[in-house]
Amino acid sequence: MDSTKITTDVDSLRSEIRDKSVRVIDVRREDDYKQDHIPTAVNLPLAHLLSDDSPERVLKLVNSMGIDDETPVVVYDDTFGALASRVAWTLEYLGHSNVTLLETTYSNWKSIGLESDSVIPEIRNKEHSLKLQPDILATSDYLESAKTRDDVILIDNRERLNFLEQHIPGAISLPYRTLATTDKILRSKDDMKRLLENRGVTGDSEIITYCGSVGTLSGLAYYALKSVGLPNAKLYVRSFKEWKNLQKPTEKQEDASYWDLSAE
Amino acid sequence: MTISDLKQTAPDSVKSKINWARMEEADNFAKTVKLFRQGKYDEASFRRFRLQHGAYGTRMTGDYAMVRIKLPAGEIYPDQIEKISQLSEQYSIGSAHFSTRENIQLHWVILEDVSEIFRGLAEVGLTSREACGNSVRNVMCSPLSGVCPDEEFDSTPYALATARFFLRNPMAQNLPRKFKFNFTCCEKHGMVRMVDVGLIPQIREMDGSTQRGFKIFLGGGLGNKSFVGHQLEEFTPEEDLLYTSIAVMRIFDRLGDRKNLARNRMRYLVNDMGWEKFQNLVLKERAIVRATQSVITRLNVDHSPNEIKRPVRISDESGSDIIPDGYARWLKTNTVKQTQLDYRSVFLTLEAGDITASQLHALADIIRNFSSEGKGRSGFEQNIVLRYVHEDDLPRLYSKLLEVGLAKSGALTMTAPIGCSGTTSCNLALTNSHRLAKEIQRKFLELKLDEDVDLTDSSIKISGCPNSCGQHGIATIGFFGGGARVGKDMYANYQMLLGGRSDGDTMLGQICLRVPAKRVIPVILKIIETFKQNKKSNDTLKSWIHRIVNGNEDSTIKSIVDIKKILEPIIVPPTIDDDPDFYLDYGSDTSYHTKTGKGECAA
Incomplete structure (x- = not known):
């Protein structure tokens, strides 16, 4: 597989579904899935995965979805690709390399009139191997030591106001909304490249992404980085919630009442 | 096939005839920022360049800018509103700010992202060029x-x-x-x-x-x-x-x-x-x-008429004639009749000019569906005006605005104060004038002061420093921020001016007295109470104050000094132990101190 292929476009997915050559994972809530979903998709609500995302348990889930080492997997959600990214990253961490994100959200898929149904497919269990990829994971301890190196870039993908209020020292702010376009979960490669280059996110630097709590928004950013071929990206999957709970140092923008500029 | 090919755009979307943008300015800006960061561009020239392109500095930091998008003549089109909505979520704080000079400002933008905003703006024909700096500002x-x-x-x-x-x-x-x-x-x-x-x-x-x-x-x-x-x-x-x-x-x-x-x-x-x-x-x-001047130097005035076309609706989705609560109040305090028969202009008041990305998104569709000219206009008061709304469509428009939180009443009354950005983003600010304006609006709407016809033609305008971005000098009741102290404890304090106006009898407000931030609301209410006790039958607050400041009033309150005497008991500072909140500015939970950086108005 083309290692820079991050998303699967709508047409390719439709033909892969027709060829029965793909496992589609819908990560929305079970009720939504039951109502309708992309044909042949199986359901793995993100909350269900996160209730225990130990490798052993995830392996069982993967097997039960009929995925082996060779099965191409496409993941989608209705949350601008962030939840799908978190699931895709988990599969990747487990050692499954052939996983991509649907280029758009389920709402968009439906709004342009593409097919959906409510059939729940019958799945035969498969056997997936376990080859953990620790290179794509950042833990708090790892982050703390990596931060001291010059060639490490730390990216905060939460919204700007949250960043101003509090963030991990040294992080740069790249809100998740920046990564998408109106109808795609990720910008085109050229647009993404230009955006990141302007922000100094280039070359061989090691790049670590984080967000609020469970690594969804930053999961999307992880794939954004990969989409322009940046080779060395890691997800701080426990993100700012854990960082704060561990009472590690944080930084804020002082002397300004920016919250009062918000109309929320 | 791309997704956008399949999506239908709304059939009646009117677009701007004028393209104000130049895409190459985005690339040029990105390049210049890089050179500046590499130290190849000196600070002063870079600042001039940045301001010329409409990116203003931000409070206490060089990392962020405010991008001021010009709306010439105040005109704004649905596709432009949608773009600004998206840009505010991507590069700003998820809200945009309507200024008093028909600009829309995106605050807390990372300097390196400014060029991306320029690109987005260029896609819809907008520019921030010459919105700051020593140039002709938005017309x-x-x-x-x-x-x-x-x-x-x-x-x-x-x-x-x-x-x-x-x-x-x-x-x-x-x-x-x-x-x-x-x-x-x-x-x-x-x-x-x-x-x-x-x-x-x-x-x-x-x-x-x-x-x-x-x-x-x-x-x-x-x-x-x-x-x-x-x-x-x-x-x-x-x-x-x-x-x-x-x-x-x-x-x-x-x-x-x-x-x-x-x-x-x-x-x-x-x-x-x-x-x-x-x-x-x-x-x-x-x-x-x-x-x-050569004969080719002339204004290119486009006299072609705007098409006025009442949006066609295939079905009325509301399906009922129930008029929501508050409609009559809103109609009275937010709309005006036009010269054109059967049409009204509708004013949307935003708290101190702020609007969320999702409200902007909804607004674009509301304009398409209700304005027969298919565009919006920004006003002089951090607000938005939808014109050519057919009288019959007003109740449904009100319902739509209500759904997205844009139906606040009192847009054309004293309950819609102006507040500059203050300490929320401005380097020069001494107080949080922005939040104070919001607090006044919330309180006064709660008291239903918008329905009081005596107050309709008055205005409240607040600046966070003496520099008048909040236009305090032309308000019936104007305020500009500063600091004061009791012993070593500081508090936010406003100078209050009375009697300013910007109509045919334009005059600047006259200084009355200093009012602590946390006493501004009681002081205004006291002025209103005094007015009610002394007014003549046809008086409005504005006409009454106007007589006083011009020395033409013959009741017991004859001068600003008389008003001052009535207000003085309210403004006495309590001790910090008795009322610690008095010493905090609005929107802040830490002790008040004045802190300013360099202004860039004159860079």
């Missing part, structure tokens, strides 16, 4: 121009043509200081005497034929020191509009103070020179301009 026009019952003709095409003429024009790239044009509809809707060049459309009868022209006011402006503009001549025919503008700018360019940054707006030049001398210079200069 304003009354949001009611074209629909105002009191106007002689619509000045919008002239405002647009003036904006087009000066944007990127070499003669306007390095003025001594910023330069502002305000076009309006009529005296009442005002704002022409508080600006460098203010223009009211006039029609003159001559030898049996009618001639279009303007009443032009020069040398006014609000600031640390404010001045009221002077009328140049009885009537300036439309052919002379451009020549007059060029003449005034040439004089300013030549004689304006380029050294003393605090006194270099044109109003200081006019004041120092004396009006008559300045007036003569302008008239002479205009003769020279008229004689020497």
Whole structure:
């Protein structure tokens, strides 16, 4: 597989579904899935995965979805690709390399009139191997030591106001909304490249992404980085919630009442 | 196949006829930021460059900028609103801010992302070029121009043509200081005497034929020191509009103070020179301009009429005639009848000009569905105006606005105060004027003061420092921020001015007294109470205060000093132990201290 292929476009997915050559994972809530979903998709609500995302348990889930080492997997959600990214990253961490994100959200898929149904497919269990990829994971301890190196870039993908209020020292702010376009979960490669280059996110630097709590928004950013071929990206999957709970140092923008500029 | 090919755009989306943008300016900006960060561009030249492109500095940091998007003549189209909604989520704080000069501001933008905003703006024909810096700032026009019952003709095409003429024009790239044009509809809707060049459309009868022209006011402006503009001549025919503008700018360019940054707006030049001398210079200069300009130097005024087409609805999704609560109040305090039969203009008040990305998104569709001209106008008061709304559509429009939190009443009353950005983002601010404006609006709507007709024509305007971005000088009740202390404990404190106005009787407010931030609301309420006790039968708060400040009042309250005496007991500071909250500014939970950085208005 083309290692820079991050998303699967709508047409390719439709033909892969027709060829029965793909496992589609819908990560929305079970009720939504039951109502309708992309044909042949199986359901793995993100909350269900996160209730225990130990490798052993995830392996069982993967097997039960009929995925082996060779099965191409496409993941989608209705949350601008962030939840799908978190699931895709988990599969990747487990050692499954052939996983991509649907280029758009389920709402968009439906709004342009593409097919959906409510059939729940019958799945035969498969056997997936376990080859953990620790290179794509950042833990708090790892982050703390990596931060001291010059060639490490730390990216905060939460919204700007949250960043101003509090963030991990040294992080740069790249809100998740920046990564998408109106109808795609990720910008085109050229647009993404230009955006990141302007922000100094280039070359061989090691790049670590984080967000609020469970690594969804930053999961999307992880794939954004990969989409322009940046080779060395890691997800701080426990993100700012854990960082704060561990009472590690944080930084804020002082002397300004920016919250009062918000109309929320 | 791409997804966008399959998506249908709304059939009735009107688009701007003028493209204000240049895509290459985005790339150029990105490159220049890189050079600056690499130290290849010195601080001062970079700042000038940045401001020329509409990116202003941010409070206490060099990492962020505010991008000020110009809306020439206040016009804004649905696709532009949608784009700004998206940009605010991507690069700003998920909200955008409508200014008092028909700009939309995106705050807390990372300097390196500014060029991405320029790209987005260029996609919908908008620019922030010359929105800051020593240039011709956004050319304003009354949001009611074209629909105002009191106007002689619509000045919008002239405002647009003036904006087009000066944007990127070499003669306007390095003025001594910023330069502002305000076009309006009529005296009442005002704002022409508080600006460098203010223009009211006039029609003159001559030898049996009618001639279009303007009443032009020069040398006014609000600031640390404010001045009221002077009328140049009885009537300036439309052919002379451009020549007059060029003449005034040439004089300013030549004689304006380029050294003393605090006194270099044109109003200081006019004041120092004396009006008559300045007036003569302008008239002479205009003769020279008229004689020497090439024939191709002219305003490109587009007189083609806007299409007025009531949006067609296939089905009425509401399916019922139930009018939601609050409709009558909203109709009374937010809408005005137009010259055009059966149409109204609807004012949307935003708390201190702030609007969320999702509200903007909804607004674009609301404009498509309810405005028969298919576009919106920004107003003078951090607000938005939807014009050409058919009377029959008003209840449904109200319901729609209610759904997205844009149906706040009192848009055309004193309950919609102006508050500059204050300490939320401005380097010069001493107080959180922005939040104070919001607090006043919330409280006054709760008290239903918007329904009190005595208060309708009054205004409250608040600046966070003496520099007048909140226009405190032309408010019925105006405030500008500062600090005060009891012993070593500081608190936010506002100077209050009374009796300012920007209509045909324009005058600046007179200083009354200093009011602690946390006493502003009780003080205003006390003024209203005193007014109610002393008013004459036809009085409004504005007319009553106007008599007092002009020494024409004969009741027990005769002067500002009398008002001051009544208010003094309210403003006495409590001890910090008795009332710790008194010592915190709005929106802050840490002890108050004044802290300012360098302003860039005069960079």
